Every structure is written in structure tokens, then in C-alpha cells.
Amino acid sequence: MSTSSVPRPEPAAPSGPLRRPALPQAVRHRVPHGALRALALFAAVRLAGIVAVVFTNHLAGHPLFRSLAHSWDSRWYLHIAAHGYGHLIWITQTGGVQADWAFFPLYPGLIRALTTALPLTPGQAALLIAWAAAGVAAYGLYVLGHHLYGRAVATALVGLWSVLPHAVELTIAYTESLFAALAVWSLYCVLKGRWLWAGSLAALAGLSRPTGFAVAVAVGAAAAHEVLRQRGRVPAGLWAGALLAPLGWFGYVLWVGQQTGDPLGGYFRIQSAWDSRFDFGAGALRFLRALLLHGGGFVYPAALMVVVAGVVLFGLLCLDRAPLVLLVFAGVLVLLVIGGSGSFSSKPRFLLPVFPLLIPPARALARSWRVRPARALLVGGALAVVSLLFGAYVTVVAHSPL
Template identity: 40%
Template sequence: MTDLATRPAPLLLSRAAPALLGYAAVRALGLVALAVWSAARDKSAHTLLSARWDSLWYVRVADLGYGYEVRLPNGDVHSNLAFFPLLPWLERAVSAVTSLSYADAGLVVSTLASLTAAWGIFAVADHVYAEKKARSAALEGRWWETGGRVGVCAVLVWAVLPVGIVQSMAYSESLFTALAAWALYAVLTGRWVAAGTLAAFAGLTRPVGLAVVAAVWVAALAPSFVRDRRVPEPNGAPAWRRALGMLLAPVGAAGYVLWVGHRTGKGPLGYLDVQAGWRNGFDGGYAFARFVADKFTSFPSALAGVGLVVGVGLVVWLYVVGVRQGQPLPLLVYTGVVVALALCASSYFGSKPRLLMPAFPLLLPLARALATPRTTRSASALGAVAVASALYGAFWLNGSGPP
């Protein structure tokens, strides 16, 4: 009998079909809300999605390569070297094949990547929550009797996040989440070379690719030292495959960072100088804590401060619940690094919800809870949140927008 971990791609895709259809519906709702809201304000929804904020920087990399920078009156230097290259490379490739503009090519990449990310999230949740006694039911297509229902809910919860509209923008979050989710699935199923390769590509997408590298390394090394049900077994894979996966995983991030250091003439730490020009850094959360504390100096802003405290508390609580529910160690390591880099960075504070988006394992406890009631009850709850998320996304992009 075929094992759940070795299912062919067509079977995986057929099991994920309900999740992907639901995801597409949520994203379509968000786009319709954005189009209507933007038209009412005489703005272009297309421009908001493809040619604003970070999207412009990715387009410039695709069009002009690296070397473009903006010098601000206060002396800060915003260099496009801060943006990792995989998304611009893909924009250039799609543009060359289709003759689309780089901005529109970015939307194509983001759309396909978001669907791939949704599929990967389903695959991870399905694998984690599928019980051994239900394997035969899974192979016969009765996905609701296994982790399939949790997988569908996980994908829909990810889709209805308040900042979910970013999944439809020419940003790198969807691309990174797709690579991270499938890298984690490869780790959980013992496909070490694939895991290392996907981790390398994730490292070419965003600095937080380090989280995927950490997950691969922990998964490869931990079974040699501990025996814990949260650590996936190596599935009989030869040691050289695990070693090769570990070697491949950091190639993308390390390669780009070293190249930037060489390009700037500042050695291995050159990328940190580039980020410093954007006022980005890692201070252990000190700047963010001060930002939250400052909100309590007046009554109106104190409400926002309470919201921030509740939001951070919710993130920590979901992580603790994941630990208690026995999530596999690679997922916990990956999520922990993503959360730490997001909350403890001194960058623009409004970006933190967006930076937390790839931490999808945080949503698995919520998905598990939604998978237990009747389908109509879960569908009603998710539908209501989807509408609220669509309206918020339209309001957000027509206002301050994603930093």
C-alpha cells in the first residue's frame, strides 16, 4: 500500500482541490472588493497590486539590475541590494516569454506562487494531522476522515488573514511561503535533497530564508541525538542525502549575502550595511517594545497599543499551543525563527503583520479547531472573516498600504 508520505503529485493535488478552490474564492473576493473600493476613490487597483511600494523596487531590479539607490535628505541610502533576486529573476523570465511588463509578470508570479503556497500548506497540514489508522481512507479519497479537513481549514485561515491581500500583490511573500511550505513538506517526508534545494531557493527570496535552512538542519541532525515524536525519522534515507540537503540549504542566502558584500566592498557584513541604510536591523525587539509603549501615552493611540499587545500575545499563544499539540520539530524551529526575525527587527513596525505571514504553522491549531465542528459552522465563520478581510485589504491598500 502506498504511504501517505510517498503519494504521487496527482493524488496530492486531487486531495488539495477543495482547499485550492476555497483559496481561489477568497482571493477573488478580496480582488473584487479592492476593485470596487479603488474605483470609488478614483484609484487603480491594478497599480496598487503591481506597481507600488516594494513592487517598484523589484521591477527596477528586473529592469535595471542591481545598483539603483535613493539618497534621502536625512542621509539614509535606500539601495535595491536590500531586495533578494529570485522574484525579479522570475519577473524577467515571465516577461521574456509572455511580453508582459515586469510589473504584470510580477502579478503572474505572485498568483501562481500563492496557489502553490496554498497547496504546500495543505500538504504540510495533511501530513501532520493524518493518523496512521486513516491511511487507507486517505488513499481512497476520503480526505475528510484524515488530515485533509485540517489542511483545507489551514489554507482558508491563511487566505483570510487581515493582510491576505499581499498574497495577490507583486511581493515576495507568496513566493517565499510556497518554497518554505514545500521545503518543510520535503523535510517531513524525508526528501532531503529536495528540501535542501527548496531551502536554497527560499534563501534567494527573502532574508528570512534562514528559517527554512534552520528547519532543514535541525531535521537532519536531531534524529541522531534525540528520540522525539516531533522529530521526523530519516525514512531510511542514506546519510549522504541528508548531508547533501544540509549543504544545499544555505547556498542561496549565503551566496547572495556574500555577493552583496563583494559588490559593496565591505566583506561578509556588507548586506547588514545595506539594511542599515533602510533603518533595518535586529535589536531583540527593543525598538518594537518602545514603539508599543509609546502608544500608551495618549488615549486614542492606547487602543492601538492594546491591539498590538493582544496581537503579539496571540502569536505567542498559538506557538505554545503548537508545541503542546506536538507539531514536528522542523515546523517549530521554522516558525520560531520567522516570528523572532519579524518581532525583534527594528524595521518599519507596520510591516510586522506582513512579515509574519509566512509563519503558517501558527495557524494549524486554529485549523484543527475549525475542523472539528460541523462543516456549515466552520464555513460560516470563515466566510464572515473572509468578507471582513476583503474589506480591510481594500481599505488598507487605498490608505497607508503595505510597507
């Protein structure tokens, strides 16, 4: 008999002081292998981003941390947290009346709760929430990526998200990190069949941003697909989760309508004063025409490149046959970015939470790492440098809204 057919015993595990203590089984199942390394990578890149902003503030003679906690929309959130709604308006140059009701309540509510419980200023609380949410979102990205594609793709997914051009907004007092955290965990719960959790997190996402309803749409589409696939024989939790998902967004929109005396259209009238409405891309076409005729410095061409890249990546995601819930979530947000009006410089920020767009390049980067790790490392390093420099520039130097 050939010796190759004889079973070989497994090597004995080391004993005594050389033996690594085993994690409890529950922990091993809950924390995918490699997650801590990916989170350390994410934290290192975003910490470098904070340092870059602080250093640029120093060179510009600005307060070192002011750009982190008091940039553009941050000031509205901090005012709402301190004084509530209905106390701040802004009259634009064209006579539009911008009111604080345009901003959804979850983030300022968390800021208010944290400043009540801890001796923090609103700005400090806002940054702490944003940073913690960014970490939760990064961990969710890893868990979701690991569930679908394995450790290498999950690590690449977290790494790419940390070096996006506008990733600086994950570390300033904005809602992108909070929305991303709620979205990624809601969609992951859909993939795992945890419908009540998916619906509850989608409802919270709907309270975080005007675009938060995209999570509810994705959860509802996945639930409908499951009902059709199972011919109606689905657990009650699925129906409950699907019904819960849109309640946060609809609840706030109806509340604003009640406050303004127009239950159905009040919120959208408030948003129109911010030039924020769905115009089927007419505003984007006007912007493109003006950019071609008159130019737009540096920020606006960069924003256009990011938006075009987002559209291309969505096409690749469709070709990649990603799960339905990810396709719907990404598709709704890409459609809103293309078809929505408003400042074009803000559109890359709206794409920041659309993490499924990074799945195709993450898979390509993971393949490259296996074959040519030096090239993959060079690409990642170059993206990180561009992200840090661009983030510091748009936060401190540029005078266009984020």
C-alpha cells in the same frame, strides 16, 4: 451461528455509463482527496480580495490595478527586474541611503525571465508570479496538513491562510507568496525524508527574502535531529540537503558584501539604512510605548494585535507537539518579528508565510465543523469579510508601509 459473523460481500461497483472513471494510481497517490475543493476555496477568497482592492481603487479615483503591482516594495522589485542592481537609491528624511541591494534576487529574476519569454509588462509578470506562487503554496499547505492531520484540518489550514488580515499581500506584487511556496514544500520534503529536494527548495527560499534563512535553519535542525536519532547512520542525501539549504541566502549576502567592498558586513550595513536589524526587541518596546502614549490610528493597533496573536499561536503550536521542523521554522520567524527593528506595520506581513502558526486553530475549526458546522461556517465567513475589508483598506487607503 449469528448472522453478524457471516462476512458480507462488498456492494458491486456500478458499471457502464454510471461508473465514474478511476484516476490513474499515480495521480491518486499524488493528489490528496479534497485538495481541489480546498484550492477552489482559496482561489475564491483571494479573487474576492482582488475585486475588493480594484473596487476601492475605483472609489478612490486611483488606477484600478495600480495598488496590486506598484505598492511600496513592489516598485523596487520592478526596477531591479528592468535595470538590475546598483541603479536605484533613496535618501530618507534622516539622511539614510537606501539601496536596491537590500532586496533579494529571486523574485525580480523571475520577473525578468517572464518578461523576456512572454509579451508581458514587468507589473503583469510580477502579479502572475505572485498569484501562481500563492496557489502552489496553498496546495502545499493542503498536502502538508493532509499528511499530518487529515483532510478536514488540511482544508481548514488552507481556508484560514486565505483569510488572514494581511492575506491581500498574497495577491499583490510582493514576495510573501513565493517565499511561502518554497518554504512549505521544503518543510514537507523534510517530513517525507526527501532531503535533496528540501535543501534545494530551502536554498531558493534563501534567495527570495532576507528572512529566507529560516527555512535553512529548520532543515538543518531537522537533519541534525535525524543524525542523532539514527546515530549517524543516515543517507548521503541528508548531508547534501543540509549543506545545500543555506547556500542561497549566504551566497547573496556575500555577493552584496563583495559589491560594497565589505564582504562580511556589507549587506547588513545596507539593511541598517532601512532600519532593519535585530535589536532584541528594543524597537518593538519603543513602538509599544509610543502607541500607548500617542495612539496610532487603526493600522498600528491592528498590527500589534496580529503580532500578539502570532506569539500566542506559537505557544499553542509548541503545546500541540508539532514536528520539529515546523516548530523551528515558526520559532525563528516569530523571533525575528519580535526582536527585529523596522516599521511595525510591516510585521504582520512577515508573519504571513509562517503557516505552522495556523495549525492549532485549523485543528479547532475542523473539530467545530464536525460538531457544529453552522458555527464554523459563520467564523470562517466573518474572518473572510474582515480580511477583504482590511486588505483593501491597507492597500489603497492607509498611508503606512506594508
